[in-house]
Amino acid sequence: MRICMFSNLFPPVVSGSATQSAALASELVRRGHQVCLITAQVNHESAEYEGVEGVEIHRLPALRLPKMGIALNFPWLSYTYTRANLRRVTSIVEQFKPDVLHLHNHMFDLSFSAVRMRKQFGIPLVVTLHTVIKHSNPIYNAILSPIDRLFLRRWVIRQSDMLIHPDVNIEQYALEAFGAFPGIIIPYGIAIQQPDEQLIETLRSQHNLQDKRVILSLGHVHEIRNRKDLVAALPDVLATHPNTVLLIVGTVATKTPALLAQELGVKHAVIFTGAVPHAHIPAYLALADLEAHWLNQDDPIKTSLGIASLEAMSMGKVVMAAANSDTYGPKLLRDGENFVLVKTGQPHALAQQIVALLDDPMRREDIGAEARATIEGHFSWDNVCAKTVALYQQLVRS
Numbered sequence: 070m071r072i073c074m075f076s077n078l079f080p081p082v083v084s085g086s087a088t089q090s091a092a093l094a095s096e097l098v099r100r101g102h103q104v105c106l107i108t109a110q111v112n113h114e115s116a117e118y119e120g121v122e123g124v125e126i127h128r129l130p131a132l133r134l135p136k137m138g139i140a141l142n143f144p145w146l147s148y149t150y151t152r153a154n155l156r157r158v159t160s161i162v163e164q165f166k167p168d169v170l171h172l173h174n175h176m177f178d179l180s181f182s183a184v185r186m187r188k189q190f191g192i193p194l195v196v197t198l199h200t201v202i203k204h205s206n207p208i209y210n211a212i213l214s215p216i217d218r219l220f221l222r223r224w225v226i227r228q229s230d231m232l233i234h235p236d237v238n239i240e241q242y243a244l245e246a247f248g249a250f251p252g253i254i255i256p257y258g259i260a261i262q263q264p265d266e267q268l269i270e271t272l273r274s275q276h277n278l279q280d281k282r283v284i285l286s287l288g289h290v291h292e293i294r295n296r297k298d299l300v301a302a303l304p305d306v307l308a309t310h311p312n313t314v315l316l317i318v319g320t321v322a323t324k325t326p327a328l329l330a331q332e333l334g335v336k337h338a339v340i341f342t343g344a345v346p347h348a349h350i351p352a353y354l355a356l357a358d359l360e361a362h363w364l365n366q367d368d369p370i371k372t373s374l375g376i377a378s379l380e381a382m383s384m385g386k387v388v389m390a391a392a393n394s395d396t397y398g399p400k401l402l403r404d405g406e407n408f409v410l411v412k413t414g415q416p417h418a419l420a421q422q423i424v425a426l427l428d429d430p431m432r433r434e435d436i437g438a439e440a441r442a443t444i445e446g447h448f449s450w451d452n453v454c455a456k457t458v459a460l461y462q463q464l465v466r467s
Contacts, residue, residue, distance in 0.1 A: 070461055071103045073167035073186075077177035079108035079126070080347070081115060082145045083320070084289070085376040086199040088347045089257055090173040091124075093457065096258065096450045098123035102458070105165045107158060107179065109147040127161055129154045129179075139209045141291040142322030144344075150178040158182050162190060169461045170194045175225045176202055176217070184228040193464035196226065197233040201242045205292040205365065222247045230464055233457075236396045238373045253460060256397055258453035259379045259444050264351035272352055276340055282313040282427055285357035285386075287350065287377035289319040290341070293364050296326045298416050303335040305420030310427055313338060318353055320344040350377075354384045358433065359426060361389035361411075369393065369413055374402060379448060382408065382440035387426060387433050389419075401447060407439035 074094055078087040094104045099122075110117060110128035117128050130153070134146035162170075170192050172183040180196075187194040202217040204210045226232070226243075232252035234240035240254055273279060284306075288294055299315055306313050317326070321341050330339040345353070354360065360381035364372050369391040378388045389409045394402045404410040409426070411419050426433055 070169065070458065070465075071165060071167045072097060072105075072169050072171055072461065073162060073165055073192075074104065074106040074171045074173065075108075075179045075183040076106065076173035077109045077147060077149070077179045078145060078174065079106065079128075081112055083344045083347060084145065086173055086197075089199070089376060090197075092258060092260065092450070093453070094124045095122040096454050097458070100454055100458070103165075105161065105167070107161060107182070109149045109179065111145055111147045125165070127157075129157060136322065138206070139204065139212065141204070141293065143289070143291070144320055144322070148178055150181055155182060155185065158186065159189065162186050162192075167192055168465050171461075172196045172225075172229070174199050175221055176200070180221075180225045184225060187228065187230075193231070193467075194229040195231050195233060195460065195464065196229045197235070198239050198243055199235065201239065201371075202246075203293070218246045226250060231460060233460070236373045237398070238371050238393055238396060241371070253456075255453060255456045255460070256448055257376050257379060258450040259376075259383045259448040260450060261383050261441070261445065262351040264355040264384075268349065268352040269355050272349070273356060276314075276316065276342070278314065278316075278356055280312060282310050283357045283359075284313065284315045284423065285353060285360045285381070286315060286317045286362040287319060287353070287360060287381065288362050288375070289322060289344075290317060290326060291322040292325065294362060295323055295365065296362065297329055297365075298411075298413060298419055299361055300326050300329045300333065300335065300339060301416035302420040302423060303330070303338055304333055305417060306423050306427075307335060307338060309424045313427070315339045316342065316353070316357070318342045318345055318350070350380060351384060354381055354386055357381070357386055359389060359423065360386050361423075363391040363411075363413070365413065374408070378408075379444060382437075383444040383448075385434075385437035385441040387436045388440065389422065389426075397447065401443065403439075405436070407436060407443045409436065 076090040078084050105125040107127045109131035129149045131147035131149045136142040226247045234254045330336045370393050372392045374392045374396045381388050391411050391413045
């Protein structure tokens, strides 16, 4: 099959949906399909056109937008919807002649280009919903909600042919935001990776982690993922394990955790690395005793266990999460067996859980082994690609 993907976020952008769309494209090519991908040139050092692992990548000239509070200070916002870019997208689609269009993320402006191509060429359009549009600030939420549920619903969602939900929480969000619409759950694909031993030692030295117990926290830092509970738990953890550090890996878009660490006197035990290449994540995971981060949603039952957590599980690490244990189906995630469920807003209880795990290496090893087996059995790229291609074929036939 010939698949044309659209994604504003694509490497070298570091985000979950960027790495996921890149991996899906590469995996489809490995299985004999042809893939072109249209994205935004948010970094002018990136080539406008290149082939990577058989994927044809087209980067459109883009206006890099400033960080904005309403967008959680996300650093990779861009604008591509211009006449010149539409002409270029039309030319790409005409020449590539795709069987299917696949849009990643419905809230960025390449969604409008994808919809235009669907209308112009009559090619079925699939949309993967990677993110729930929700803000911690109620004023911003009052602005974003109607944009999502009225504007994007009409001009993006209802103009597509099928939605892909990575989990049951995204599926429920789509039902509430957009009403009944054809959709299917296809989980994220996770590849088991071997870390680079030399890079592990480089990072250990760079962050002074010799003889340290490492709580790793992967993902961008913003007000919906501000790590307050983890920082607040540190004084109790340090009382028992004074050599513990909280290593936060990701772009920092809020001062909340740093200010709290200073207030609690644990600033020395919190390390912010900033954004790192996705290829470095396995090495960071190799340094970790635990991985912990979660979204601060109104209700943890609506919170998903995301890509970063799944990648940690794939490397046999204990993941601590405030999430819906049925995110990927009943009984797939089992508290105390293949992950550890925590409650939000209870830092003392969280500290007790962390200390218990640090004190029990055999338990960490057992949970990690079950976590890795879960990833191998349910999130392999063989399974994900098979389901994705079956969906493509269904849409082409109909």
